[in-house]
Amino acid sequence: MTRLAFSAMLAAGVSLAALGQTAFADDTLLIGAAISKTGWDAPYDSPVMDGLMLAIDEMNANGGIAGKFPVEIETRDNRSDNAQNAIVTQELVDEGVNMMIVTCDSSMVHAGAQIIVGAQIPAISTCSSSPTLPLSGDGYIFANAVTDNVQGAAQAEYAFGQGYRKAYLLRSPDIEYSQMPLYFADAFKKLGGEVVGESLYSLGQPDFSAEVTKIKELQPQPDVIVTSAFEPDFPAFIRQLRGAGVTVPLVAGDGIDSPTTFALGDAVEGVVFTSSGFAEPGSPMAAYQEKYEAKYGKPPESIMDALGYDLAKIIEAAVTQADSVEPAKIRDALANLENVQGATAEISYKGGNGTPTRPVAVIRIEDGKRVLVSRKAPDPAIVPAPNLDLNAAQ
Amino acid sequence: MAYFLAQSGNALSLGGIYALLALGLAVVYSILGLINFAHGALMTLAGYVLVFAAVLGLPFYLSAPLAILVVMASAVLLERIAFRPVRGASGATMLLTSFAVAVLLQLAFQLFISTRPQVVPLPDFLTATVDLGSFAIGVNRVISVVVAVVVLIALNLFLKRTVLGLAMRAAADDFNVTRLMGIRANRVIATAFALSGLLAAVAAVLWIAQRSSVDPMMGLVPVLKAFIATTLGGLGSLLGAVLGGLLLGAIEIYLAAYLPDAALPFHGAITLGVVILVLVVRPQGLVGASRELGK
Known part of the structure; x- marks a missing residue:
């Protein structure tokens, strides 16, 4: 044997x-x-x-x-x-x-x-x-x-539907997930929106004051800031952003769905994020x-x-x-x-080549609670194809 | 110009917290020649003490001193359990010991507390910002700068005006001769660790004010920044640690502010490149002397 x-x-x-x-x-x-x-x-x-x-x-x-x-x-x-x-x-x-x-x-x-x-x-x-x-x-x-490209498309649909036309991205090239804003940009442009700038950060970066100051200086201000930053970067960023008096709406990925986010109080009021689900009664x-x-x-x-x-x-x-x-x-x-x-x-998995087909919940934070904005699959026509080299696509 | 001033304010405030972190490492290094990588784990511990104190309903003015006391005691305990047995061993042995302690503590946090980040409730004034016209600065950052400066002055007074301080400076200069003079080595070293514990806990409160939560890995980034800052300033020098922290903060902020977009993905690499460049010109760090305490 x-x-x-x-x-x-x-x-x-x-x-x-x-x-x-x-x-x-x-x-x-x-x-x-x-x-x-x-x-x-x-x-x-x-x-x-x-x-x-x-x-x-x-x-x-x-x-x-x-x-x-x-x-x-x-x-x-x-x-x-x-x-x-x-x-x-x-x-x-x-x-x-x-x-x-x-x-x-x-x-x-x-x-x-x-x-x-x-x-x-x-x-x-x-x-x-x-x-x-x-x-x-x-x-x-x-x-x-829900995969990054589908979340990005859902974020784009939401943002465009709100009348936002000029988006600013905050992303990190460190891992695949934190590049989700690039999928958003792809879908947002297909809808007719425009990306007016972006900031890059490193995972675990303790301070976002340089990035926030850059955003504050932008003339005119963007209509929306899009990021898939997550803990501990997201709380640090949103606190400094709101602390600096920047009130531009923010759309995020499912990574911010954590108790810390909901403990941030006024800083996250009105923040919108995509998620795989929402607990309706x-x-x-x-x-x-x-x-x-x-x-x-x-x-x-x-x-x-x-x-x-x-x-x-x-x-x-x-x-x-x-x-x-x-x-x-x-x-x-x-x-x-x-x-x-x-x-x-x-x-469903049929015809998805290994990615699930499932609706995306778009959730807004109001008074520290989740409020459902919409729950549907984004239009397949604007969902970007999976991209193995996101940076090169830029 | 307003943009430059705003970014300079950012550089000063980020540098302030790096300086505080670096001071904690430098206090121990100046006596023992040990870079204590478990310093970050002590910060994490401070975070968990704040979480548990909040669960017990303690207000911040009680929980913060509690965190400081627990971390100071733990630092002294760590020295007794982990570092005393290898005292006098080679630098590599002590370095590895501090890594081992850091990993063990991190695993203990993961296994006995939680792998998930825990929310740390902090009073509003710590997370607020002050509006300075063209830019805003976090209160916790202002506090960092002030605390770093106050601690530096207090440490200097302590080292120059007290017997224990004199003993510490003597120990830093020549440990064996100091012992021959009848100074108790254990007391000097325990004091150094207690001081570093104090600095770790204070830095932890300010660090957490920024990120709002504590997780088992929280200490990794700050201890790394502190290590870079102390090396940059001159290992073993307290003043160097503060200057190194301020310089590191400035390098990071100005690069993030002025690098062209295409170079931004290499921000971290360029930051370290600049640090290396400084060290090529001044291998002993900004404040040359590695024996600041003894002088």
Whole structure:
């Protein structure tokens, strides 16, 4: 017996023993989760996993998916490190997982993508909104959240609809997500808007006074400022911007949906952001949030955990459709899913090349609370194509 | 001209907080020759103390002193547990020890508190801005500059007018001879760490006023900036730390303000390039002497 096979058997044996179940290994859906439990990416993966476990526990209480495929999760910490992510991805593949859940940060997933493609195992990212991730996943890696290009288009539709014509961008070339304003610019120009300037920042930049002073000097002032900055950059920026007396409306991405944002008081009054969902009274999202609060004893902090519930529902639908836990069958079923009811929305993958089709919620912050502005998919004609080299496109 | 003045105000205020951060590193370095990378983790700890104090309903005028006390005690404790066993070892050993302490604390925050950022409620006056006509400046930044200057003067008085201060200066000059004179090494070093803890906690309050939350990784950026600032000013020099902080702030702000758009993506690289250029001309840093405390 090879050492590899032995250790795989050992691992399988240990995890089965830990569960104390006598399930037939053949019918068990073994999901390998290569996620960040520590490091800078952990705040994004951990709430998604909370929402996911809530759904998985529900399913296992009913005998597993479709009453016959119990679900088991094998989690490995990639420590928010690209190289470590490739290692844990390989480990999980070697353990013979049926499918994978991969981390929120797209660059880390890119680092393990070729292992997943080579092993032909379907994988879904916890909360990555990267539209390019499914491209490098070659049909095996799927996104879950509303992708950056779709959010950018929804922001453009909203901004143009408000009568804004001159936009100013604040973006960081450091990671893919913080480049979302470039997708906005693309869609905004298609609608007839104009980008009058931009500022660049570095992730974790402690001070935005230089950028704010630049914006304040602009004559005439832009109609709208667009950014996908997130914590801790977003609070620092918006505080300094409003503190300097600049009252230009601001449109942001889903990354600002965090308790810190809502604790900023007057500084964020009127800020508008795009999101994967909104808890309207009586909606599946509101029902989900009640379940969450019952299980964890506190209300959800953001939409991230609901995305985890979505993820579990997508897996459930794919395995039910495939009626099998074979990776190839799950992949095919997943790629053709239509109208799966998750916590945040109805989600489809058919024809999306790995990106989900789901409505975008446009949310305004009023008196420190979320107020729904609109909830629809943006016009496909203005949604920019995924772009692997955003900077070069400028 | 108004634009230049506004950006100069920004440079001064960013430099003020960098100076405060750099002072915290320099106090320990001047005695032990140790760059304490756990300084950032002490700032993070101060943030969590503020969060827990708020949960307990303590007002700011109680929670801030509490944070300062806890962090000072922790700094002294860190010295006792982690740094004393490697005292006198090579610089690399001490550096690695401080990295290890920083990583351990960061993991402890992640595992025992939360990976998610925690909101830190701060009084309005800290997050407000003062309008100076053509530009506005954050109150927390004005405080940073004032505190950095006050701390610098107070430290100087302490070092020149008190016995403990004299002992610290002597220790910085020649630690072994100082011990032969009957000065207790542990007391001197513990004092240095307590001082750096005080500076870490004060800097943390001002740093958090800007970003509104604390997370396990919060200390990384400030400790890095502080390290660059102390190197720029002259390792081991307190005055150098302050000047280095002010210069680093100025470099960052003026580059962000005047670089052409095409060069902006390289802002960080150019900033460090300028720092390296200064060090090529003055390898010992702005304030040459690496023995400021002893003089």
